[in-house]
Amino acid sequence: MKPEPVFEAPWHAQLFALTVHLNEAGHFAWPDWAERFGATLKRHGLTRTLNGGDDYFLAWLETLETLLTETGAAEAEALTDMRNAWETAYLNTPHGAPVTLD
């Protein structure tokens, strides 16, 4: 019996671990997380049916970004800048070389 992959994409696993880690470090309580996440899923589900894969973790990501922005752990602008910095780093790094921020 071959087990199914636990996470469909590496970023799902990374995001999951990040959230569990922050919860364990006491940055938020799990019931609070579940309530926020449930609200995001509900909002997304109103316009389309979620399949439990990518769209599920997209809702998860949106919830975590909003939560951390609200608590002040990460500023929205800094997140956007950092995202774009990583994009630039990928585009400027030759294939096969490790990608690092300048």
Place this chain on the structure above:
Amino acid sequence: MPHDHHDHPHSLLPSDPALRVKALETILTQKGLVDPAALDEIIDTYENRIGPKNGAHVVARAWVDAEFRAALLADADPVLAEMGYYGRQGEHMVVVENTDEVHNMVVCTLCSCYPWPLLGIPPGWYKSDAYRARSVREPRKVLAEFGVALPAETAVRVWDSTAEVRYLVLPQRPSGTEDLDEAALMALVTRDSMIGTGLAVSP
């Protein structure tokens, strides 16, 4: 677009959400809120060490040990803690037993609360809108789609998980397994049978 070239002159660009996750991780690490090694450890644990075989272990033991089964059904938390299967989020575990009279099935209508320490990460369908909405409304139809046909006299009870309470279904022990030991029985306990969308496999 340059990244559509066949010979990828630069590194393959991750998807937008993957970049956003990287950004979160970088910023939180820089602030000292996140330890990247701890993230790797969590991923490794869930990918390699936690999965439905934990739950199958609990079920198989409950089938062979009546005293264990009684304790598990009465108050699962101390029993599971003793086996090392306790929740990271401090949730309360409840084990519900399938009988000829009642078949139990678990859902989380809010999001996807799930007994991680016993079953690992939930499958995609458990997180889908379709399962979350329909298992409460038309559980028998959903069960039929999973290939589970129950006698008409068996009631279906659907348990809605929350952040505080998670459920594990104790499936019925298949007939003809009287001679099997705990290890052999474990192989009959599928993940779906512990969510209630399947039955234990007959040997």
